Structures are given as C-alpha cells and as structure tokens.
Amino acid sequence: MKIWAGSMVALGFTLCGVQAEVSSQQLEQSLDLRERWMGLTRDVxxxxxxxxxxxxxxxxxxxxxxxxxxxxxxxxxxxxxxxxxxxxxxxxxxxxxxxxxxxxxxxxxxxxxxxxxxxxxxxxxxxxxxxxxxxxxxxxRQGQPKAFGVVRDLRVAPQNSAKVSADGRYQAQTVGYNLRISDAKGATVLESTDGSAENFYDPQSIQWAPDSSALLVLKVKPGTARLVSRVLAAPADQLEPKTITQLYPKPGDAVDIEQPVLVQLASRQLKPIDPQLFAKPYSLDELQWRSDSSGFVFKYTERGHQLARVVAVDAKTAQASALVTEQSPTFIDQWGGSYLQLLQGNNPGLLWLSERDGWAHLYRYNNQGKLLNQVTQGQWRVRAVQRVDEAKQQIWFSASGMDPKQDPYYVHYYRINFDGSGLTALTSANATHEVVYSADFSHYIDLYSRVDLPNQAELRRSADGSLLRVLAKGDISRLTAAGFKAPTPFVSKGRDGKTDIWGLLVRPQQFDPNKSYPVIENIYAGPHSSFVPKSFWPFGYHSGGDKVIGMQALADLGFIVVQIDGMGTGNRSKAFHDVAWRNLADSGFPDRILWHKAAAAQFPWYSLQHGVGIYGASAGGQSTVGALVFHPEFYSVGVAYAGCYDNRMDKISWNEQWLGYPVGEQYRASSVTEHASQLRGRLLIINGEQDSNVDPASTMQLVNALIKADKDFDLLLVPGGEHAVGRSSGPIRYVQRRQFDFFLRHLQQQQTPDWNK
Incomplete structure (x- = not known):
C-alpha cells in the first residue's frame, strides 16, 4: 500500500532526545541481520x-x-x-x-x-x-577487450582464427596488420597492403555476407592508450606490493576510429566506406548483413551522444545512405533507450526505439528509411523488446507506466502488431513483472512481486495468456514473525509541483510512532536507470549488494531510512530524465528535499531537526558529497563509497553520455572536488584500493582538496578492496560497522562501543 503526501500538516513532534549509549550487541544484531533472516523464506x-x-x-x-x-x-x-x-x-x-x-x-x-x-x-x-x-x-576471457567499449587493449592479442565463408570456399583472417583472404586450398585470393600499427584491420570484426560474395571488416585507428596504475599494498601471496595497470579511457580521450571496409570477391577490391555520414564517431555498433546480401547496416553514435544514425551500405556500389537520423538537444540515451532491429522478411525495413515524442517508443521504417508508422505511443515507455515475429508481424515487448492506477515503474509485458494495432497485455497483476519465454515463445513464466508481495511464479501459455499452473508462491511467514516489515512506498510532488516523485521508507523493527527518528537517505541518482526497489527480494543478490535489508539493519539502530528516485533518473519521460543533462551535481536534490519535507509534514515521527543523513556508492558517493557541499543546510552527515568525485577522472562511457563532449565547464561545475571548500557537516569517505570501475585517484584528489581547504573528514581505505567494497565484496561487515558507527555518533550524537577493547 502506497502513501500519498497530501496537504496534512503534522501538529508537532518531539525532538530526537538524548539516548543511551548504543551497545555492541545492538550493532552486532544489525550487522548480522541479513544472515539471520536470509534463511527464513520458503518457496521464493x-x-x-x-x-x-x-x-x-x-x-x-x-x-x-x-x-x-x-x-x-x-x-x-x-x-x-x-x-x-x-x-x-x-x-x-x-x-x-x-x-x-x-x-x-x-x-x-x-x-x-x-x-x-x-x-x-x-x-x-x-x-x-x-x-x-x-x-x-x-x-x-577470449579475444581482445575494448576498454569501456571504445578503445581496444592492444596489450592483448585479438582472436585471429580464420573466418570461413558460408559456402566454405574462402577464409579470411589478418596477417600482421593486413587482411588476407584465401581459398579452401590456402592460396591467397586477396591481401591488403595498407595496414599498419596506426591503421590496422581488426580480425574480430570480419563478417561474411550470407551468400559469401563479400565481407565487411573494420579498419582501426587506435585511440588513447591511457593506463591507470594502482598499487596493491598487501598482496596475499607476497610481502612486497604489486603494481596493477588498467586500460582506462577518460572523458575527452581519443577513441578508436573504426572505418568499415567492404571487400568484394568478384572484383577483388577493398572499398573503404565514405565516412561523411559517420564523421565524428563515438562508436559504430550492431554491424550486420542484410539476409539477401544486398548490403550491411550499422548504428553510428556521434561523439557527444546527441546524434545517432542507422547507416546502410550497398554491397555493389559501396555507397552509404542514412536510413534513420536521430538528434536530441540534450542526449540520446544509449543505456536504456536504444534498440535497432532489421526486418529481413517479405516487408524488409527496421524497428527503431526513440524518445522523440517525449517517451521511449518503437518506430517502423521501410528498407529505404521512410517512416511507416509509430508502433507504440502514449505517456509510458517501452523498456525492452523480447521478440520480433516477422511472420505474424508482431512485436513482444515490456513497458512501464501504461496503467495510470499502478506504480509507473512496474514492468508489464505486451504484444502488438507492426502497424500499432492489437495491443495485448500478457501480465496484469498490480506488481512488477519478469517474464521469461521459452525459446519458441509458446510458453512463459510470469514472475511478479512488489516490495510487500513475495515472489509469485506462474506458468502460462503465450497464445492466450492462460494459466497452466502456479509454480511457487513465496512464503515469508517466518520472516515476518522474525520482525520483517515491508518498506512503505511514499509519493510526493517534485520541483515542478505536478510530477510524482516515488520513494520508500524503512522503519525500525521496534518502531514507536510516538517517538522521533532522524532520517537517512540511501542515494543513487543514476542517471542511467531508476533505483528504488520495486520487486520483493529484499536481500539483494550475491553480486548486487544488500538492498532493503541493508537499509533495515541501519533503521534498526533508531533511524528512518529512505530511498528516492528524483528527477534526472531514468524510466520515466524524456523531460524527467533530461534534468541530469550536463548537470550531474543536481542529483535530483530539489525533488528529494521536497519529498523529505512532505514526509515530515505527514508523519510526526519523521524528524529533520538535525539535518538528514545520506550515503551512497559510486555515483551515489559523488551525490553524497554533493549533498554536503551543495545543500549543507539540509544534509548534515554523509558516508560516501567509491565515488567519481570529478567526472573528468572517471570512465569515458558513462560520463560523456550524461555530461557530453567536449569536456568543458559542465564537468568542473559538477565536480565536488572543485567545490570541496564548501563542505559542511560530517563526512566519511570509504574506498577500495583496487577499484577498477572508478579510478581511486578520484578519491585521493578529493581528500587532497579537503585538506587544502582545512576541512575535517574521515577516510577509510580498504587494501585490495574493489568498487563494491562494503556492499558485495571485501570486508563487508567491518565497512558496514564503520558506516553504522558514523551515523550513530554524528546524527544521533550517541557514543558507540570501543571496538579495540
């Protein structure tokens, strides 16, 4: 059951009073909560x-x-x-x-x-x-990796096994930096001579035409080989430290420039494709031949993520043409809003996902790039496409926000005809769904849940959605008896006064509505997706952190712990998402602060008296410091994990998507390192020494800036720790205890145990 923030104003509430010293037993119980509760569910x-x-x-x-x-x-x-x-x-x-x-x-x-x-x-x-x-x-791992998808690691040899044509008559591979095509007897049919270390043929990119008449290959000019070095101070197998290097392109670095080359066997010619239509590449993706071998198609993303294009190349003339050109004054979302599918049957063309009307929807084009129709439309968004059935001219997809009576983030599954008719819902329960289809799509498993509804799993027939049998119904009676209470969804209006901002509240097991509780926000502002849990499983997966249980463990120490999806996060409208464009410092804080105030107005026990605590990891770590730097009048205590505190120091892919290219003032404006002198409140910084996701130097540069600004803060560096230190890797218990201690001392003003006794 969700709670809507209305006009109700609290009549008053008691301030957080002086409380007894927290005992080590209380802290131990919170730290052990996941392990104690994990085994209490059945049939989930x-x-x-x-x-x-x-x-x-x-x-x-x-x-x-x-x-x-x-x-x-x-x-x-x-x-x-x-x-x-x-x-x-x-x-x-x-x-x-x-x-x-x-x-x-x-x-x-x-x-x-x-x-x-x-x-x-x-x-x-x-x-x-x-x-x-x-x-x-x-x-x-096999083959030559591409760091963050844009720069090949030339320290690793690529896979260079011969690619055999469909008819078995030819094989292609590279020799040195050049391309060689030979016949079945090994005799050379064609060999390039223009390859070099600065402009080489990539053996992993070779694709034969289905009729074996031609092939395509990428010729590559390598990008910046930026290597980040980390010192492993306490390796497990020796006393002396080790040095680890990682290929790590950052915003503004040169990316690999990929030139498609068409190789025609009949004429024995290599024809580079005129790059006019893809002149400023960030990436070339989804290269694929048409089924009739008349040409190939690829998706081009321009540097800066404001232009994307579907380019078709004719196999006879080597001429390129634009089938689709997508432009945005902000960004084209390549993380959650990208989809291209060629239609190869009797009505050839393509399907394309676009947010051009303000929502993520599917569009159908013919083979010449003419728009035939918008397949889906409305104030909701397509989340993913599971199947394209060309024989029946149908698309099977998932979407969220179609039912105005449900949480707009709940995922449901549908089927629709190519022309936009015949929209059919395959799921209906008021919950978020995960549908898994059999390979022939004749049956599917519908797994659905909410934060207050344990997993329900049903086997259904795809033709009519009929229920064949219930596979499992989650039983949480033992978990409930142990004290588990589901988080409470809460909704208030955002900065524009009309947009719903969704979040949830976690209360202590021993919650007393007559008491007053300080508030802590668990923040992740994306912006590549939405992050407030919608499904039941509160424990998280082995590789995915602790989710709700981690919030519950903290709440049990006398806090209200919340999570919110403010503007700038994904899975809503394009306008909702665009708030993040070139402004990661925003982090949805105007919406979050209003959400907190609405909760405090409705619930007397929701205390903002001493400021709000906040914690988060990665981009959430950046937002945590941002809260204390940009909004110190509201947020007072923060614990920041593994943050990208200056986006110029972080990976190229994520940061150029949201902050754009070239690197400019917008990067400096969002950097909390640049604004470290504005820090107020209490801050604990936690980082893994071997973070391979965010350069650990970003943390040390923030530390340096704080020291220069004469600021007090706490720092915990975990030797050998990775990006997920304290969440799903490394000494989780120790790191979490340090977080819990920090909030108890500085947000509740409680004395914590002397752990060195």
Whole structure:
C-alpha cells in the first residue's frame, strides 16, 4: 500500500532526545541481520530460465537451510534437482579456495553447458563446473577487450582464427596488420597492403555476407592508450606490493576510429566506406548483413551522444545512405533507450526505439528509411523488446507506466502488431513483472512481486495468456514473525509541483510512532536507470549488494531510512530524465528535499531537526558529497563509497553520455572536488584500493582538496578492496560497522562501543 503526501500538516513532534549509549550487541544484531533472516523464506522463486528444447525450465528456490536449484518439466510438471548440489559445492570450494555449502552456493543463476557442465558468474568471473563434480575452473576471457567499449587493449592479442565463408570456399583472417583472404586450398585470393600499427584491420570484426560474395571488416585507428596504475599494498601471496595497470579511457580521450571496409570477391577490391555520414564517431555498433546480401547496416553514435544514425551500405556500389537520423538537444540515451532491429522478411525495413515524442517508443521504417508508422505511443515507455515475429508481424515487448492506477515503474509485458494495432497485455497483476519465454515463445513464466508481495511464479501459455499452473508462491511467514516489515512506498510532488516523485521508507523493527527518528537517505541518482526497489527480494543478490535489508539493519539502530528516485533518473519521460543533462551535481536534490519535507509534514515521527543523513556508492558517493557541499543546510552527515568525485577522472562511457563532449565547464561545475571548500557537516569517505570501475585517484584528489581547504573528514581505505567494497565484496561487515558507527555518533550524537577493547 502506497502513501500519498497530501496537504496534512503534522501538529508537532518531539525532538530526537538524548539516548543511551548504543551497545555492541545492538550493532552486532544489525550487522548480522541479513544472515539471520536470509534463511527464513520458503518457496521464493528466483531467476527462471528455459532449456533450449522448450520442454523444461530451471530456477532457484528458497528452502529450509538456503536454496536449491530445480529443473522442472513443462509436461507433466515433474521437478528434480537441477544438479548435484554437494558435488558442485565441493568442486567450487576446492577450485576457489573458499568454502561453500550445498545450500549456499554463491550464484543466483546458471546455464547448462554443452560439455555436461554448468556455467555461472562468481567473483566477477565466468566459471564452469562439471556436473559430476570432477572439475571446476574459472574461464579465461577470449579475444581482445575494448576498454569501456571504445578503445581496444592492444596489450592483448585479438582472436585471429580464420573466418570461413558460408559456402566454405574462402577464409579470411589478418596477417600482421593486413587482411588476407584465401581459398579452401590456402592460396591467397586477396591481401591488403595498407595496414599498419596506426591503421590496422581488426580480425574480430570480419563478417561474411550470407551468400559469401563479400565481407565487411573494420579498419582501426587506435585511440588513447591511457593506463591507470594502482598499487596493491598487501598482496596475499607476497610481502612486497604489486603494481596493477588498467586500460582506462577518460572523458575527452581519443577513441578508436573504426572505418568499415567492404571487400568484394568478384572484383577483388577493398572499398573503404565514405565516412561523411559517420564523421565524428563515438562508436559504430550492431554491424550486420542484410539476409539477401544486398548490403550491411550499422548504428553510428556521434561523439557527444546527441546524434545517432542507422547507416546502410550497398554491397555493389559501396555507397552509404542514412536510413534513420536521430538528434536530441540534450542526449540520446544509449543505456536504456536504444534498440535497432532489421526486418529481413517479405516487408524488409527496421524497428527503431526513440524518445522523440517525449517517451521511449518503437518506430517502423521501410528498407529505404521512410517512416511507416509509430508502433507504440502514449505517456509510458517501452523498456525492452523480447521478440520480433516477422511472420505474424508482431512485436513482444515490456513497458512501464501504461496503467495510470499502478506504480509507473512496474514492468508489464505486451504484444502488438507492426502497424500499432492489437495491443495485448500478457501480465496484469498490480506488481512488477519478469517474464521469461521459452525459446519458441509458446510458453512463459510470469514472475511478479512488489516490495510487500513475495515472489509469485506462474506458468502460462503465450497464445492466450492462460494459466497452466502456479509454480511457487513465496512464503515469508517466518520472516515476518522474525520482525520483517515491508518498506512503505511514499509519493510526493517534485520541483515542478505536478510530477510524482516515488520513494520508500524503512522503519525500525521496534518502531514507536510516538517517538522521533532522524532520517537517512540511501542515494543513487543514476542517471542511467531508476533505483528504488520495486520487486520483493529484499536481500539483494550475491553480486548486487544488500538492498532493503541493508537499509533495515541501519533503521534498526533508531533511524528512518529512505530511498528516492528524483528527477534526472531514468524510466520515466524524456523531460524527467533530461534534468541530469550536463548537470550531474543536481542529483535530483530539489525533488528529494521536497519529498523529505512532505514526509515530515505527514508523519510526526519523521524528524529533520538535525539535518538528514545520506550515503551512497559510486555515483551515489559523488551525490553524497554533493549533498554536503551543495545543500549543507539540509544534509548534515554523509558516508560516501567509491565515488567519481570529478567526472573528468572517471570512465569515458558513462560520463560523456550524461555530461557530453567536449569536456568543458559542465564537468568542473559538477565536480565536488572543485567545490570541496564548501563542505559542511560530517563526512566519511570509504574506498577500495583496487577499484577498477572508478579510478581511486578520484578519491585521493578529493581528500587532497579537503585538506587544502582545512576541512575535517574521515577516510577509510580498504587494501585490495574493489568498487563494491562494503556492499558485495571485501570486508563487508567491518565497512558496514564503520558506516553504522558514523551515523550513530554524528546524527544521533550517541557514543558507540570501543571496538579495540
């Protein structure tokens, strides 16, 4: 049940009074909350997947003692363990050096491999374990990586196995910096001579035309090879430190310039494509041949993310033409608002996702780039496309915000005809949904939940959406008996006085409405998505932090802990999102502050008397410091994890998307390092020494600026810690305890235990 902020004004509330010293036992209980509660759910189904033959599916299910993975038949519904949990836990424990029990395996989903094995991600790596438990190994990444998608790591050799044409008559690969095409006997048919270290043919980009008449390949001018070095001060295998280097392009750096080249076998010619239509590239993506081999198509994103284009190249003439040109005065969202699908059947063309009418919707074009129709429309947004059925001229997609009576972030699933008719809803329950289709789309699993509704899983028939059977209904009776109470959604108006701003509140287990509680905000302002939880699973995944339980653990120490999606975050209208453009310092604070004030006006126990506490990680760390720098009259205590405190120091991809190109005054304006002298309140900075996501130097530059400004602050550097230190990696318990201590001392003015006794 959501609570709407109305005109009700609190008659008054008591101030946060002096409280007894918090005990070590209280803190220990909060730190242990996730472990104590994790095993209290039953029949909560997670991460369903189908087998390739469409006849069965598998999933993770909470059981007494933890979780089991099950494999279930479509007909007649027989269920068995998906694998031998004891064998897998033994093999993984031996291979990783960490001890795992059969019911506490460290992954939430897996896939069946082709060699009687399962594959899953653990510890930021892909692992493969034989089903018989005979082996388990971390898989090495293949090929030449591209740092943040734009600069090839030339220290790593690319995959250079020969690419064989569909008819088997030819094979192509690079020799040195050049392209060589040979026949089946190995005789050279064509070989370039213009390749060099400064302009080379990329073997990983070679694509043959379906009829083997031609191929396309990218010729590459390398971008800036910026290497970031980190010192591993306390390695596990030796006394002396180690130095680690990472290819890490930053905003403004030169990216790889990729030149498509058409190779025509009949004429034995290599024809570079005129770059006039893609002259200022950030990236060239989704290169693909048309099914009739008449040409190929790719998506071009211009540097600055304000222009995107679908470019078609004719295989006979090598001439390029623009099928779609998309422009925006702000940004074109490549994180959550990008989709291109070629239509290769009897009515060739393409589908394209655009926010040109203010919302993310699908548009259909013919093969010459003429707009045929807008497929979807309305004040809601398409979230993803799952299937394009050219035979039936239908699109299967997910969307949010279509039902004005529901939370606008809830995801639902639909089917629609190419011409925009026949919109059919495949989900209806007032909740957010995850639908997983069988490979032939004949059936689907509908997994839905809310923060106050545990996971419900149903098997349905796609043709008519009919229910075949209920797979699982989450049972949280034990969790509720232990004290769990679902977070409370709360909605108020934003800075424009009319837009709804959604968030949620977490109260202490021993909540007393007659008391007054200081407030702490858990912030992540994106802006690449929305972040307030909408589904039930409060514990988070092994790789995804602690979600609601982490907020509950903090709340139990005597706080109200909240999370809000202010303007500038995603999954709403284009205008809602555009607030972030070239202004990451905004972080939605005008909306957040109004939200807090609306909550305080409605709830007497919601105290803003001593300022609001705030914490966050990564971009949330940046926003946390921003709260104390730009809004110190409202926010008073902050804990900042792994922040990108100056966006010029962070990765190129995320920052140029929102702050634009070239690097200019907008970067300086959003930098909290540049404004460190404005800091007020109390600040704890936490960072992992080996953060590979955000250059740790960004943290030390902020520290340097604070010292120069003669500011007091606390700093915790975790040796060997990665980007997720204190959330899903590293010494989580210690780091969280430091966060809890900090808020208790500075927001509640409580004395915390002497942990060194």
């Amino acid at each position: 189904l997670l991460a369903p997947q189908w087998t390739d033959d469409n006849q069965s599916f598998y999933y993770k299910l909470s059981v007494e003692g933890g979780f089991r993975f099950y494999l279930e038949q479509l007909e007649p519904g027989h269920r068995a363990q998906a694998f031998d949990h004891q064998r897998i836990s033994d093999a993984l424990s031996k291979a990783s050096g960490q001890q795992f029990s059969p019911l506490q395996l460290p992954f939430d989903s897996f896939s069946y491999g082709r060699n009687a094995d399962i594959r899953f991600y653990y510890d930021d790596s892909l692992w493969s374990c034989a089903l018989d438990g005979s082996s388990c190994a971390r898989q090495q």
